[in-house]
Amino acid sequence: MVLKMISFTLNGKQMTYQGDASKPLLWYVREDLNLTGSKFGCGMALCGACTVHMNGQPVRSCSMPMSAIDGANITTIEGLQSKTGLAVQNAWEQLDVVQCGYCQSGQIMSATALLSSNSNPTDNDINAAMQGNLCRCATYHRIRAAIHLAAKELAQEA
Numbered sequence: 731m732v733l734k735m736i737s738f739t740l741n742g743k744q745m746t747y748q749g750d751a752s753k754p755l756l757w758y759v760r761e762d763l764n765l766t767g768s769k770f771g772c773g774m775a776l777c778g779a780c781t782v783h784m785n786g787q788p789v790r791s792c793s794m795p796m797s798a799i800d801g802a803n804i805t806t807i808e809g810l811q812s813k814t815g816l817a818v819q820n821a822w823e824q825l826d827v828v829q830c831g832y833c834q835s836g837q838i839m840s841a842t843a844l845l846s847s848n849s850n851p852t853d854n855d856i857n858a859a860m861q862g863n864l865c866r867c868a869t870y871h872r873i874r875a876a877i878h879l880a881a882k883e884l885a886q887e888a
């Protein structure tokens with residue numbers, strides 16, 4: 731059987747993959763690359779713990795087959811070095827958002843994607859953008875505050 735070569739960029743590096751094209755991206759990053767910041771929660775695109783960026787958009791890597799990332803630009807939490815991504819991570823630290831931490835890389839990836847497209851989101855914008863990222867520790871209030879803080883700090887830097 732001839733397996734198609736899948737080429738993509740991951741955290742700024744050009745990568746190729748030749749293997750089971752139905753393998754979820756989450757298992758590729760966690761098991762093949764040992765990038766374990768993206769978490770397995772539900773495995774059904776329902777909780778957001780596995781969120782990464784594909785061409786700047788938040789996607790659920792547990793439900794994204796390798797075949798779908800051919801030619802794409804993928805960023806995981808380990809490679810989140812954009813100005814917006816760093817501002818979000820800094821705000822998370824300043825407000826001590828994290829409780830158990832399990833959902834938080836997914837939260838940060840979704841928050842960064844939101845601020846990349848909307849530099850001054852309202853609470854409603856935040857609720858809408860973040861509704862697919864569940865937190866069983868209920869850190870939602872601090873997440874919202876940290877997104878506002880990151881937006882403010884990015885505006886001051888601009």
Ligand code: FES
Nearest residue numbers: 771772773778792
């Ligand atoms: S593990 Fe991917 S959305 Fe829950």
Ligand code: FES
Nearest residue numbers: 830831865866867
């Ligand atoms: S911090 Fe524990 S699940 Fe979100």
